[in-house]
Amino acid sequence: MIEVRGLHKRFGDHTALRDVDLDVARGEVVVVIGPSGSGKSTLCRCLNRLETADAGEIRIDGAPLPAEGRALARLRADVGMVFQSFNLFQHRTVLENMTLAPTRVRGVSKADAERTARELLDRVGIGEQAGKLPAQLSGGQQQRAAIARALAMRPKAMLFDEPTSALDPEMVGEVLDVMTGLARDGMTMVVVTHEMGFARKVADRVVFMADGEVVETGEPAAFFDSPRSDRARDFLAKVLSH
Numbered sequence: 001m002i003e004v005r006g007l008h009k010r011f012g013d014h015t016a017l018r019d020v021d022l023d024v025a026r027g028e029v030v031v032v033i034g035p036s037g038s039g040k041s042t043l044c045r046c047l048n049r050l051e052t053a054d055a056g057e058i059r060i061d062g063a064p065l066p067a068e069g070r071a072l073a074r075l076r077a078d079v080g081m082v083f084q085s086f087n088l089f090q091h092r093t094v095l096e097n098m099t100l101a102p103t104r105v106r107g108v109s110k111a112d113a114e115r116t117a118r119e120l121l122d123r124v125g126i127g128e129q130a131g132k133l134p135a136q137l138s139g140g141q142q143q144r145a146a147i148a149r150a151l152a153m154r155p156k157a158m159l160f161d162e163p164t165s166a167l168d169p170e171m172v173g174e175v176l177d178v179m180t181g182l183a184r185d186g187m188t189m190v191v192v193t194h195e196m197g198f199a200r201k202v203a204d205r206v207v208f209m210a211d212g213e214v215v216e217t218g219e220p221a222a223f224f225d226s227p228r229s230d231r232a233r234d235f236l237a238k239v240l241s242h
Contacts, residue, residue: 001060004020005056006020008055009039009054016039026188027188030191031192033209034210038209040209044160044190047079079158080157081150081160082147088142093132118130125178160193164195183202199220205217205220208232208235216228
C-alpha cells in the first residue's frame with residue numbers, strides 16, 4: 001500500500017531524513033518509534049506531501065505521490081491523517097466537521113454524509129457529542145472526533161502523527177482503544193507514537209528511527225525483547241525505565 005525509496009529531507013543545514021526506505025502492506029499496522037528529532041513526524045508528513053521530500057520516491061497503492069493540484073487532493077482524501085493537535089474547525093459542530101470534506105471533496109450527499117458521520121461517531125464512542133463545538137469536548141473526545149473525521153473519507157490508509165502526545169494521561173487510553181479497533185478491522189496504518197504498550201500490542205511491525213535514518217525494523221516481540229542495535233537498546237532502556 002505504501003512504498004518509500006531513498007527518501008531524503010533537509011531543513012536548512014539539518015538533515016531530517018537520510019535515505020529512508022519503508023514498505024507498508026495492505027492491512028498492516030506499522031508503528032514508528034524513536035527519540036525526539038529522529039525524523040518520525042517528518043516521514044509521516046512526507047507520506048501525504050505535507051512536507052515535500054528533497055529526493056526519493058513515495059508510491060501509494062502503486063501510484064507515485066502527486067506533486068500538487070487535484071491529484072494531490074484526491075490522494076489526501078485516500079490517506080487519512082490524524083495530528084497531535086486535533087485540527088478540528090472550532091466554529092463548526094463535530095457533525096459539521098465530519099461532513100464538510102465528504103460533501104465537498106467526495107461529492108457525497110448531505111444526508112449520506114450525516115448518516116455515515118453519526119455511525120462513525122458512535123463507533124468511536126462519542127455519538128452523543130455530534131451537535132457540540134470542539135471546545136465543549138475533552139481532549140480525548142476531540143481526538144476521537146478527528147479520527148472519525150478522517151474515517152469519513154473512507155481512506156485506504158491512515159497516518160497518525162503522535163495522536164496522544166497532547167492528551168492528559170487519563171485520556172490516552174480512550175484514543176488508543178479506537179486505534180486498536182481500527183487495526184483489528186484491517187485498516188492500513190502508520191503510527192508515530194511514544195506509546196510503547198500500543199506498539200507492542202497492536203503493531204505488526206515496529207520501525208525504529210534515529211538521526212533521520214531507519215536503524216532497525218522487526219516484529220514487536222523480537223524488537224522489544226532483543227533489539228539488535230545499540231541505538232535501539234539505549235532508547236528502550238531509557239523509555240521503559242520511566
